[in-house]
Amino acid sequence: MKHVAAAVALMTVSAATLAHSTTSPNGVRTLSPQGAIKVEGTWSLGVRAGDFVFVAGMQGVDPATNKLVPDPEGRVRQAFLNIKTIAQSEGATLKDCVRLTIYVNDLKTVVPLVEKVQAELWGGPPYPPRTMFEAKRLFDDDIIEIDSVFYSPVKK
Amino acid sequence: MKHVAAAVALMTVSAATLAHSTTSPNGVRTLSPQGAIKVEGTWSLGVRAGDFVFVAGMQGVDPATNKLVPDPEGRVRQAFLNIKTIAQSEGATLKDCVRLTIYVNDLKTVVPLVEKVQAELWGGPPYPPRTMFEAKRLFDDDIIEIDSVFYSPVKK
């Protein structure tokens, strides 16, 4: 009976592990951390490959409702927090970000929000290298989408 | 005579190797695999650097004609296939992609094609992290260009 219980426990763990990550032929591991937004479509939230963590373009979607945060500043903050959740699940802090590419609908109104939110979330310099410009249109006619890469060396 | 033949064979191999790749001071290797599209201008199809393969922005150019595939779905598929050719030449499958950045002229018409073609070529999840938005204009007023990075650890 104990053996059965152990086997069931093992299967449950394996299933949970499978649900949360899968690994490619070359060792690219797909990430699906708790608390992250829901994915719909042919993409994933992020992957680990070697010492780097690549995160999908993140919008200001509230993981609790899977809807965009209504106010602009809150939405910008939420986009960064969604990134943070994924990076953190692989042992990276915002300070370990190596690259931010930020697509906005309007530089004049969104850049001040980005600067404010980054100062708040990073708590001061140094900040990551960044590229930011206006796209013609983002998904959902959104105001911001942020693409990012993190460094988190594999523990040896 | 045998020595000459051996030397000629060696030179042929070296010339072929040189034609197909060159290496930078730090070991960045330029890729030029068979079956890939032709490059015109100051760029290359891709490079290997350490365990990563970086691929140039790919359009739906048919390598047989060096012209854009006429129908939209075929063109989207061809863009992914052009990426696949380069990644595969360095031992990476589509599942080893760590990052896709997809620039389109129109989200409404092109995203459904991207979703359909990715499902077909990947054969199901997991898919790579992705960022996708509308650019103001792509080369040749094209409908899609795809930027990608792959993971393919050097065999030791």
Place this chain on the structure above:
Amino acid sequence: MKHVAAAVALMTVSAATLAHSTTSPNGVRTLSPQGAIKVEGTWSLGVRAGDFVFVAGMQGVDPATNKLVPDPEGRVRQAFLNIKTIAQSEGATLKDCVRLTIYVNDLKTVVPLVEKVQAELWGGPPYPPRTMFEAKRLFDDDIIEIDSVFYSPVKK
């Protein structure tokens, strides 16, 4: 007295080192090389992470005046030179670039300048993989911004 001098010298060195780089929990090192442009806002010029150097989106800002170079060709050249300064400070040449993403305001007028300047600065092929397209708007209504990544293995 010698001890004091040594201590002062050490503090000076440490302060200088701190001014020029800081390192994240995971070992991401922020770059601030001599001769580079001045940063204003929540970003940095570049970082080293493992064997890779990530450079922020660079515009054609003259580091001597911190203003955009007036003529278009000079501005495109300056954008590449600003990248070169950062890459070089970590032991990478332009030939060690693994990825260029170039955002322009107008493909028709800017691409010829990019091609000319790259041929000049690289001195011939091979060139890095490149993606280039029109953004709706760049900072300062600029004509070009260039995002780049370099490979520069840590000396062991």
